[in-house]
Amino acid sequence: MSNGSAALQDIKTLKNVKTLRKDAWWVEPLLTFAVLFSFVVYATFRAFEDNYYYVAPYLSPFYSPCLVDTCAHVSWRIFGKMWLITPAMLILWIPGGFRMTCYYYRKAYYRSWWLSPPACAVRDGHTTYTGETRFPLLIQNIHRYFFYFATVILLFLWWDAFEAIHFPDGYGVGVGTLVLTLNATLLSLYSLSCHSCRHLCGGHLDSFSKNPGQYGVWKTLTKLNERHMLFAWVSLIWVALSDLYVRLLATGMIHDIRIF
Numbered sequence: 695m696s697n698g699s700a701a702l703q704d705i706k707t708l709k710n711v712k713t714l715r716k717d718a719w720w721v722e723p724l725l726t727f728a729v730l731f732s733f734v735v736y737a738t739f740r741a742f743e744d745n746y747y748y749v750a751p752y753l754s755p756f757y758s759p760c761l762v763d764t765c766a767h768v769s770w771r772i773f774g775k776m777w778l779i780t781p782a783m784l785i786l787w788i789p790g791g792f793r794m795t796c797y798y799y800r801k802a803y804y805r806s807w808w809l810s811p812p813a814c815a816v817r818d819g820h821t822t823y824t825g826e827t828r829f830p831l832l833i834q835n836i837h838r839y840f841f842y843f844a845t846v847i848l849l850f851l852w853w854d855a856f857e858a859i860h861f862p863d864g865y866g867v868g869v870g871t872l873v874l875t876l877n878a879t880l881l882s883l884y885s886l887s888c889h890s891c892r893h894l895c896g897g898h899l900d901s902f903s904k905n906p907g908q909y910g911v912w913k914t915l916t917k918l919n920e921r922h923m924l925f926a927w928v929s930l931i932w933v934a935l936s937d938l939y940v941r942l943l944a945t946g947m948i949h950d951i952r953i954f
């Protein structure tokens with residue numbers, strides 16, 4: 695076969711196959727899909743359950759801040775009795791929207807859910823590609839606003855971690871205190887490593903030399919930003935485990951261990 699016809703054959707092959715990759719490229723999108731899907735199912739179940747989210751002094755992060763008068767533990771009384779809407783539904787759209795529009799998660803679910811494309815050098819699952827240039831994906835640009843809202847939620851979670859030392863019989867530390875404190879810490883690392891946070895804290899500057907203070911902050915956040923994917927996964931899994939821990943305590947299936 696001449697060089698020309700061999701090249702033609704190669705092009706025809708490329709048109710007919712999904713990918714020429716021989717490695718297990720599908721493992722990562724499959725795992726991503728499995729973890730995200732499990733999280734969404736669990737979080738949805740908990741949002742509707744409207745129970746077992748508080749056992750003194752621990753408040754589940756899925757129900758914090760609790761803004762309804764009828765909450766098992768009111769963080770801030772804003773709403774009276776509500777029908778059909780649980781206290782979790784009032785606030786979960788904020789961390790949910792923050793993660794949905796996150797630059798890292800976009801890559802994760804574009805690949806694993808929408809197969810667009812499923813992996814590098816693998817054919818797109820769709821015939822057309824419009825990117826984020828028009829509705830509905832254009833809406834991803836509101837990520838920075840979710841960052842602002844999520845920061846407020848984070849302050850409440852730190853308050854909950856602080857409150858988690860205030861037991862009915864006095865001050866102390868239990869396993870739940872550590873669970874909620876680690877949860878607030880991991881979520882803080884996730885937020886501080888956010889691209890929008892990095893932009894806000896120094897990335898928008900035209901001249902670093904004129905703003906050495908902000909440059910220092912930007913450099914620190916850049917180091918965190920390099921680990922954003924790690925913080926995204928660890929904080930996601932831990933927030934679900936924190937809620938599960940409170941739920942298991944509230945249902946009486948396990949008992950908290952008081953460290954001191």
Ligand code: FES
Nearest residue numbers: 796797798888889
């Ligand atoms: S880029 Fe991931 S939270 Fe902002």
